[in-house]
Amino acid sequence: MGMLPFAILLVAAIVGYMINLQSARAIRADGTKLHSLSGFHGLFSALLVLVPVLTFVLLWLGFEGAVIESLMFASLPTGTLDGLGTGEVQLIGAEIRSIAGGRVFGTPEDWKLAAADRLIAYEAWSDWLLIAAVAALSVALVLFARSRVAPEYRARQQVEKITTGLMIFCATVAIFTTIGIVFALTYETFKFFQMVPLSEFLFGTSWEPQIPIREDQIAAEGAFGAVPVFLGTIVIATIALTVAVPVGLLTAIYLNEFAPHAVRSVIKPILEILAGVPTVVYGFFAILVVAPALRELGADLGLDVASNTALAAGGVMGVMLIPFISSFADDALSAVPQSLRDGALALGATRGEMMMNVLFPAAIPGIVGGVLLAVSRAIGETMIVVMAAGLIARMTINPLDSVTAVTVQIVTLLIGDTAFDSPKTLAAFALGMMLFLATLVINVFALRIVRKYREIYD
Amino acid sequence: MYDAPNPATNVDQQDIKITAKGVQVYYGETHAIKDVDVNIVDRAVTSFIGPSGCGKSTFLRCLNRMNDTIDICRVEGDIRIDGDDIYDKRVDPVQLRAKVGMVFQKPNPFPKSIYDNVAYGPRIHGLAKNKADLDVIVERALRRGAIWDEVKDRLDAPGTGLSGGQQQRLCIARAVATEPEVLLMDEPCSALDPIATAQVEELIDELRRDYTVVIVTHSMQQAARVSQKTAFFHLGDLVEYGETDQIFTNPKDERTERYVTGRIG
């Protein structure tokens, strides 16, 4: 059933293609010269059917659910929903839907059963309506396309116009995605700040978001001061960069200038492996190996080390960032013109002096760009911190303590129940907004530096 | 007191600074320099001329072992400076390059201040005992590079901000700051306009008093103007080597004649 509209559409497109192809060939067989090849007349028909009807089907499927649900709610006996919050209305909607799906728990009220029946009926109606509409539209478009087959008709130009349009659409998907992100985050964040004042979020030092979503849940009072969360992210990112920047830069320096060719061609792909390991694997590595090792080490030194320290999460994240920084630095060093290398060597500089006094300073802008991108990765990295860092927000910069991070809070707030009218859920979007803005600023800045730097030496 | 000896009469009596015997250079499979013998005299300008790709730059880069930095490049034969084999295992290219300075085709000042550009060589080699000492070295080098008057008020400005001709003279100053004995110049004027070229040529003529200068050039006029001895390279061979006047007025080899009269290029 669900695939039927698509099947009709596909068949219509193929039929349209064949019809136009045949009629164009027939004209040619008569000895008339066609402007466009017969194939283009066929393609014209197929595209003319596919593009608008597919758009129509997708739009229909996108809005079908919302329309049917509002129809269903409207058909409920008057007064049923009076005085209920949005959360409760959603629950009723979910219950009716599950009854309609055949999963009946307990004995629901009669009006719910009736509503479920209506829901099923609406859905059936909607399906048939869609099929009828698709069929009618397809036939109309096939006929229209057929009517355009004529010797002087510029089918190729039309086909090319349609493909150009499709390609422009593809290119704008990136813009729509950005708009979608910005709009979704702004909308939910705005709702959040209607419940929690901006000043509390930005300057408050207490973060206890686990407030009840349903009334029967027992949870804390709730506090949304995000400073300790930001602080946690900063602590972990700092640790990560403390590991990644020196190791990554020294790796790049060695590989770029000193490593024999064979060594370089072996080490580089191995480092790429480090970059290709999914972050969930690093997270597991942090809890399986690094955190216990740190705790044992701490115990030997008489230090009290938490089980989910910032050090373990940050250290493992640092390892993840090593290949990122080293490949950026390697590229930046390679981009320094050969003439500067020659200039330094010809003055009698050792290769070490050439690297440290000339190449490295000359490559600094590119390296800074790479490090900035690494910073943006570190604060946006999710799985390692979700698995290896803590959940409780603490105002501490002690790397041996357990701290939380922005991404950890986003994930934990959204796993399980989500209700888009609870500050608990919306807080995740506010944090997401902060994360998005911070990484956006860093990325734009970093990409600009990197691009400028490339221009200097190109 | 610095009257230059007349090259036409004096060249043969001067001491030999660099001797090369049977030099072969290979780039991977390509035989770039074929069995070159040459003696380069002290405190004179020797120019290498020849059509592009003839190996003159490659040979020049053998004299301070800059070819070492190219992995696929292999040098055979015997090159001696002051009688010492520079390709001896015990010779450190770093030390060699302190003695044999080089100026490149394209001005390549470091992205540092003018002062730091010139002070770089003396600094890494530890030639200055203190800041005042270094100031003296830098000033002397810039004066010898004939650029002191133009930059003395902005020594902290970046070297990359100078004009092309100034950059090249800065690079020459940078090269002489380490007090080398030999100065190699790889088409030093090819990226410069005529006025800057004239200034650099004048400078090269000055430098002859203190240094052994070897210059690779595209321009026969330049070779005629600045050098006392000229070597003509063609397809990796050293075709002819002799007094500049003789090469340009009375070449012995037919190929040299065709080149200097503009028939091969």
Place this chain on the structure above:
Amino acid sequence: MSDTTPEYRGAGHHGGTMDTVRKGLAKRKRKQMILQGFGIAAIGFALTVLFILLASLFSTGYQAFTQTHVELDVFVDPQEIPEENLPRGGFRDVLSDSLGQYFPESDMTDRAEARVLSSILSNGAQFTLRDMIVEDPSLIGQTISLKVATSDPYDQLNKGLIDRDTPEDFRRLKDEEIQNFDTLSELGLISKPLNTGLLTNADSRFPELAGLKGALVGSFWVLLTCFVISFPLGIGAAIYLEEFAPKNKVSDFIEVNINNLAAVPSVVFGLLALAVFIGWFGMPRSAPFVGGLTLALMTMPTIIIATRASLKAVPPSIREAALGVGASKHQVVFQHVLPLAMPGILTGTIIGLAQALGETAPLLLIGMNAFITSAASSPFDSATALPTQIFIWADSPERGFVSRTSAAILVLLGFLITMNAIAIFLRQRFQRKW
């Protein structure tokens, strides 16, 4: 040297220079050695961590590729199984009774003793038996040979992960339980075959039964959706930007947009999916389709960048040749340039999909970390994916899940290595040098 002429003022300097240079040389060489040493140490550090990472995964993960089984002769007692309602039979009792026959001295009527004894068997064993009987009711009254997984602690014992020398109080298995196991072991009933269940079972609360089938199927749907959406969109966008777009502000803006999108944290895409796809469009939670859609938006920039690079690599002479014979711009691009660029595009796409396969955070936010015990039959059913399954197992307290998590990671890494190998193969085999 020719210092005979008194005018030669450079002479003193020259000699002095070389002496100074020589003196400083050793120290400068040492500095360079130190720099190189640091470089080697840095690489050594990175390689060591990689080695420890892989070693720890293999050393814990290989245990999960075998599973301890026990083979029992089971008498399917007709009294325990009501013929009219087969699935409600007392399969648990049937199993513990048949286990009892190997322990003549134990009293199976003693509930506590029977419970200790049957703890050897996986909790899932009764369901295995049930499914067999429901399938073939004629087995009732017969004695059948049944091979079932042991429960996790006994599996650990058999694999040597539980130290018998640990004092009883600190051990997960008591002396009595270990004796029971040893009895069965001496009877030759214990075996440790290859754990095919790891790939053919779906998720389970019991580590000994938990497998990756659900996650593999889920990841398949996610990647399929991701590919179907991102591949045409990415190529379309890349062709437009590279070949057709006028060089103006709009094209620049799109370009900047794509570059930035590639650097947006993945969790933000998860927020987008949760708010827009699930919240506004009412798409189902936990569905691989939504996961694939989200990952498609993240993969698209990768494909666009790879496609543009390989379009750029096609030399202009090809375009000029085609234009020269009167092809339209579209024909040039679609009939000549695109086919030549295809190997590069496919390489980039596979690398993008490999990244998508390992992506976890967005899938968590759209609920693909649900506990689901069956494989999804369409991209709209609830499912987990490989990385989210790893996350779920890594979070599970049971010891048996540690090795399962490592094993799942090894499976994931296996897929990633295969995909990257295919990409490299494509690049080596088909990419031309112009």
